[in-house]
Amino acid sequence: MERFKDKVVIVTGAAQGVGEAIARRLAQEQAAVGILDIQVDKAKAVASDIGLTSGKAMAVEMDITDSSSVKQAIKEVEQSWGRIDVLVNNAGWDKLMLFMDLPEELWDRIIAINLRGPITVTRAVLDGMRERNYGRIVNIGSDAGRVGSTGESVYSACKGGMIAFTKTLARELVRYNILVNCICPGPAETPLLASMAEANPNLIDALKKAIPMRRLAKPEDIAAAVAFIASDEAGYITGQTLSVSGGLTMA
Secondary structure (H helix, E strand, C coil): CCCCCCCEEEEECCCCHHHHHHHHHHHHCCCEEEEEECCHHHHHHHHHHHHHHCCEEEEEECCCCCHHHHHHHHHHHHHHHCCCCEEEECCCCCCCECHHHCCHHHHHHHHHHHHHHHHHHHHHHHHHHHHHCCEEEEEECCCHHHHCCCCEHHHHHHHHHHHHHHHHHHHHHHHHCEEEEEEEECCECCHHHHHHHCCCCCHHHHHHHHCCCCCCECHHHHHHHHHHHCCHHHCCCCCCEEEECCCCCCC
């Protein structure tokens, strides 16, 4: 498919995991993909591989917790490719701990990466989208933000905030042909989940037993949902939250 031919897409946190899968999928569908990540060497490796195999990509170093870094990264993409048509707010991080044990400095880090960061990136792209009267924004939330998740209190709060942010932006921006939607993955095979499982070896088996499909999501499962919701095929969809969880959450 070529649903993103002549489109410029940026994906935050795209050096690995779900973000990498999203970047690769959209490049396969002919997007020019900006891979924005603080892990710039990994981002460059992904961009190089995409360039060799399936399309056009560039790596841009960005610290999502630093407003000036965000603005510089967006400027670099726009100077290179002229515009940004699609933003995928994917970057995220968490530490699995009960709220009573979670130190306050980690509250700040979790909020900076998972809530304030995506808000900062979104604001940085909006002027250009509004001027061109076109834009697609896909926020990667989490089912933790829809139904809660033990050990992820502040992260869940952030993802719930992103769901609300999505709905409000969708109402405000639809007049400019900017559509905003949220994809909420369930547990997925990612480096983040693997790091969490180091402290709890039974975590992944327990999650698989709770999921009706009896498996974790693959990053490609999430990427497929993003590819649809960011495309013009979804041109009459905005303000929606789609769970991609193998049936774990059906509410």
